[in-house]
Amino acid sequence: MIVVGGGVLGLSTALELVRRGVGDVHVIERSHPGEGSSGRSVGMVETQYFRADDIEARVYGRRYYDSVSAEHGLQFSACGYLRLGSSRTDLETFEKSVDVQRGFGVTDAYVLSADEIAGRWPQLVTDDRVGGLFGASDGHIDGYEFCTIAARLITSGGGRVSVNNELLGATLGSDGRWSLDTTRGRFEADVVVNAAGAWAARVGDLLGAPAPLHPQLHGAVTMDLRNPVEPLLPFVMDYVPDSGTDGVYFRSERAGQLIAGLHTDEGVHEPVSPDVKLRRVGDDEIERVLTLMAERLHVVDDLSVSGSWQGIYPMSPDHRPVVGRHPDQPTVVCALGTGGSGIQLAPAVGLVAAEAVLEARPTFAWSRTWAPDRLTADTPPRPIS
Numbered sequence: 429m430i431v432v433g434g435g436v437l438g439l440s441t442a443l444e445l446v447r448r449g450v451g452d453v454h455v456i457e458r459s460h461p462g463e464g465s466s467g468r469s470v471g472m473v474e475t476q477y478f479r480a481d482d483i484e485a486r487v488y489g490r491r492y493y494d495s496v497s498a499e500h501g502l503q504f505s506a507c508g509y510l511r512l513g514s515s516r517t518d519l520e521t522f523e524k525s526v527d528v529q530r531g532f533g534v535t536d537a538y539v540l541s542a543d544e545i546a547g548r549w550p551q552l553v554t555d556d557r558v559g560g561l562f563g564a565s566d567g568h569i570d571g572y573e574f575c576t577i578a579a580r581l582i583t584s585g586g587g588r589v590s591v592n593n594e595l596l597g598a599t600l601g602s603d604g605r606w607s608l609d610t611t612r613g614r615f616e617a618d619v620v621v622n623a624a625g626a627w628a629a630r631v632g633d634l635l636g637a638p639a640p641l642h643p644q645l646h647g648a649v650t651m652d653l654r655n656p657v658e659p660l661l662p663f664v665m666d667y668v669p670d671s672g673t674d675g676v677y678f679r680s681e682r683a684g685q686l687i688a689g690l691h692t693d694e695g696v697h698e699p700v701s702p703d704v705k706l707r708r709v710g711d712d713e714i715e716r717v718l719t720l721m722a723e724r725l726h727v728v729d730d731l732s733v734s735g736s737w738q739g740i741y742p743m744s745p746d747h748r749p750v751v752g753r754h755p756d757q758p759t760v761v762c763a764l765g766t767g768g769s770g771i772q773l774a775p776a777v778g779l780v781a782a783e784a785v786l787e788a789r790p791t792f793a794w795s796r797t798w799a800p801d802r803l804t805a806d807t808p809p810r811p812i813s
C-alpha cells in the first residue's frame with residue numbers, strides 16, 4: 429500500500445490504515461511531511477458550517493485533533509471562531525447550524541447578536557452586521573506540527589514514511605499490482621492512494637486515474653499593532669459559504685499581532701499551476717485585506733504589515749473533497765481536493781479513504797458523496813452562484 433503525498437490528507441490516511449492493522453503502509457513524499465499546503469495554512473479547525481455532512485466531518489476532525497493533542501502533545505489553541513452574518517437569512521441559517529451541531533454533540537456553538545459581539549470584542553465594527561455564529565472552543569493547530577507527529581506515529585506503528593522521494597511513473601501489471609518508479613527506486617503496491625495535494629492532477633495522470641483540480645493561490649498576512657488590544661480577537665470570518673465571493677478573516681496571534689487573509693470555499697480565484705512560485709503576498713492583495721479589515725475593525729489605523737506567505741488551496745471543480753476508489757482505476761484511492769479546509773477535514777478524509785482502501789463499511793452515511801466518480805477529467809469548475 430503506497431500513499432503518494434505526506435501532507436495532512438496522506439498522513440491521516442496512512443495513520444488510519446496503520447491503526448487498523450495494515451502492515452505495509454508506505455508514504456512517499458517528494459519533499460518532507462508538511463512541506464506542501466499543510467505547512468502553509470493558518471490551521472483553523474472549526475465546525476461553523478451549515479450542511480449536516482460538512483458539520484459532521486468537521487466535528488469528527490475537531491475531536492480527532494483533541495485526542496492527538498491529549499495523547500501526543502499537538503498544540504491546539506482554542507481561540508474561538510466567529511462567522512459574521514449580514515442578513516436575517518444568515519441568522520436563520522446560523523440557528524439551524526447550531527441545532528445540527530447539537531445533534532452531533534457540539535454544545536458550545538451559539539448565535540450572537542451584533543450588540544453581543546460588540547460587547548465582547550469592542551474592536552469589531554458590527555453596525556452593518558446582524559450577528560454571528562460563534563464556536564467557543566474552536567481553534568487552530570499548526571499543520572506542520574501535526575504532519576510531524578503523524579509521520580512519527582505511522583513509523584512507530586510499523587509503517588514507513590520516505591522523504592525526498594518523488595513519484596515519477598507508474599505501471600499496472602497484469603497481476604493487478606502497481607510498480608511505482610520514484611526518485612528512490614521502484615516500489616510495488618496493491619493499492620495506491622493519491623494524496624498529492626495541489627499536484628494530485630499530475631499524479632492522477634501518472635496513474636491513469638484523472639483527478640481534475642483547480643488549485644488557488646492564497647496568502648496570509650501578519651500585522652503588528654502599535655497599541656496592543658485586549659480582549660484577544662477570536663478567528664473572525666467575514667465570509668458566508670456559497671455567497672459567491674470571498675471575504676476577509678483575521679484573528680489575534682497575541683495582543684500585539686493579528687493574522688489575516690482572504691478566504692473562499694468557491695471558485696472565485698483564478699486557477700494556478702501547482703508549481704507556481706510561492707512568494708510574499710502581493711501589494712494588491714494586501715491592500716484588499718486592509719480595505720476589508722478597515723470595514724470590520726476600529727483599530728486598523730494602528731496596523732502595520734510585518735510578514736506574509738503564500739500557499740495553495742487544492743480545490744476540486746465542485747469545491748468538495750474527492751475521496752474514494754477511482755472509477756477508471758479501482759486500485760487507486762483519491763484523498764484530495766479539500767481547498768481551504770484541508771486541515772479541519774483531514775481526519776474525516778483519512779477515515780473515508782482508509783475505509784475505501786479496505787472496502788470497509790463506511791462510518792459516515794454520506795461518504796459516497798465524496799466519491800471521485802462524480803467528476804471527469806474535463807469537469808468544468810462550478811459556476812459562481
Ligand SMILES: Cc1cc2nc3c(=O)[nH]c(=O)nc-3n(C[C@H](O)[C@H](O)[C@H](O)COP(=O)(O)OP(=O)(O)OC[C@H]3O[C@@H](n4cnc5c(N)ncnc54)[C@H](O)[C@@H]3O)c2cc1C
Nearest residue numbers: 433435437458464465466470472595625739769770771772
Ligand atoms: C494560506 C492558507 C491558509 C489555510 N488555512 C486553512 C485553515 O485555516 N484551515 C484548514 O482546514 N485549511 C486551511 N488551508 C488549506 C489546507 O492547508 C489544505 O487544504 C491542506 O493542507 C491540503 O493538504 P494535502 O495533504 O491535500 O496537500 P499538501 O499538504 O500539499 O500535501 C501534498 C504533498 O504531496 C507531495 N507530492 C506532490 N507530488 C508528489 C509526487 N509526485 N511524489 C511524492 N510526493 C508528492 C507534496 O510534496 C506535498 O507535501 C489553508 C491553506 C492556505 C494556503
